[in-house]
Amino acid sequence: MHDALLADFDAGRKAALARAISIVENHRKGYDRLLGALHPRVGHARRVGITGPPGAGKSSITVCLAQGYRAQGLTVGIVCVDPTSPFTGGALIGDRIRMEDIALDPGVYIRSLATRGSLGGLSAATREVCDVLDAFGIDRILIETVGVGQSELDVARTADTTLVVLVPESGDSIQTLKAGLMEIADVFVVNKADRPGADRLRTEIELMLGMRPGAVMSDGAGHHGVDLSRNNLARHVREAAAGDETRWTPPVLRTTATDGTGIAELSDALDRHYGYLESSGQLRARRRARLRERVVDVVDDTTRRRLWTDAATAAWLEERLPDLEAGRETPFAIADALLARSADLLTGRTT
């Protein structure tokens, strides 16, 4: 049904790209066949996830990186993932204006994704939209997550490389960041590095990473020192013993995105990480894991759609609600009975 669209897509028409993304993002009719048709072409683009606290300069860094890639003749896709917080939604207008500057470049494609339903759904939607950009032949995809929760970090992790942007002000709360960030960051950036505290933050991150042999750091200024836990030390020793090919210690870089300082070095670090992923076999492993997750997402979506758009199932459930309300039935017993009668529906025999 999307033959004309696919022909335009193959011809590299940006309008076809925009339409394909809309169909996929909103799960319009036939989106699955469209994604299926594009699937064999996916795998060329390098995907970089960019995350960090509000105000760290993620958008500025995204724009700088995009400009650098364009200078190298590469095409760029930017996916802004915005879990539309009703309480913080207004803060981003300045960033959006900066984005509009590069949006005029025909080699740049920008798309914002907002939360629809759960954030789990958002991370699936991000992967799907990135697949469309990838299939279109885009060289570099930058996935910027605006939110600050664990689930937004999960979105960033749909990328090949995850960049965590911090600012000197982040230092105070770095203790609480520790676990989550250590797990996901492939590259750290201390942005606004001309401000006081940039060096200290960099040192703290490096201590957390076990890159520095110092024990407990204390500057006597009310900051809690960072202790090298035994876990970290063990990891450090283990990684130091392994060959360079199987080891990646996240570099901690400094940038000032407003004047472009440090962006070339950052871009190099991202390339180096990609090289590490390729040579270590990690790239294949990560992409295979992503494909496995894709199938799981599609299966879960499909079971939900088959069950909850079925009128007979809805009517059956509605009939049982009075017993549930009265406490004569439990949600678990009804769920079991519902599944027991839904074999044809779930396996697709009736659709």
Place this chain on the structure above:
Amino acid sequence: MHDALLADFDAGRKAALARAISIVENHRKGYDRLLGALHPRVGHARRVGITGPPGAGKSSITVCLAQGYRAQGLTVGIVCVDPTSPFTGGALIGDRIRMEDIALDPGVYIRSLATRGSLGGLSAATREVCDVLDAFGIDRILIETVGVGQSELDVARTADTTLVVLVPESGDSIQTLKAGLMEIADVFVVNKADRPGADRLRTEIELMLGMRPGAVMSDGAGHHGVDLSRNNLARHVREAAAGDETRWTPPVLRTTATDGTGIAELSDALDRHYGYLESSGQLRARRRARLRERVVDVVDDTTRRRLWTDAATAAWLEERLPDLEAGRETPFAIADALLARSADLLTGRTT
């Protein structure tokens, strides 16, 4: 299997309550049978969701409301829902200390829930933990959501009554709040009402709600006026035409939680809203909708567990990954094939 626990639970032992919540929250073995056994006793507690931007004083208001209920001889459960943002996790220590004051009261039970997996899962976990508190005989349950995203609002909406806490500083961003808040708020509070701007914020909210006949408000101080959209006016007219029983206009109250000003009025407003829910039939409708959602959640959880903990399914999927990687297969075709072969698994015939 939980007979001894249920006996202690029935005897009103708080240790049994804590253990039951742990089993349910972490979905330990037998949690479904435990929830099933408790289900007939659920329905007594009044549930109030409390949400708002960071720093609005949600925890202070929660503590004040709890103290008021205790003075009336009512037992109180407090569920703090914290989607553990790795970037903002450190800000809440002060609030936690305030909570500890009332945690010593034997008539108060406090539980923090953190994100595990998706936020969708968090809202299900919140409902389940509230059901346990409810079955224990707790009179009032206050559900405080710490996060600021749409999904946290969804958590607040698992309550009978949703309270939105704002502060005068929120006024600048109220335009962006509009849609989300109007949809969920049953009661508004302007906290820190002794600060400048409290009156203006209250007026803005009332204009948004269509409670004031004024058209566009402009104070000339750089704030964008709030226009009464046609939708709002239509709603206003429609509701004014309906009887009092079928209509609820969210009141906008002022509090200063630090000294308790306005808390008694707030508590009254929450009671009035509950009375409205009862007399209008809304309470039954909301609770029925919640039960329907519970069954849907349990069904979705069950299908996922049956599929993705099955070793044969995992092995079958693993065998197909090379074809998927090579682009010879699509995630959709594999998902269809996986479901087609899983009838016994999904319907529970093999478990």
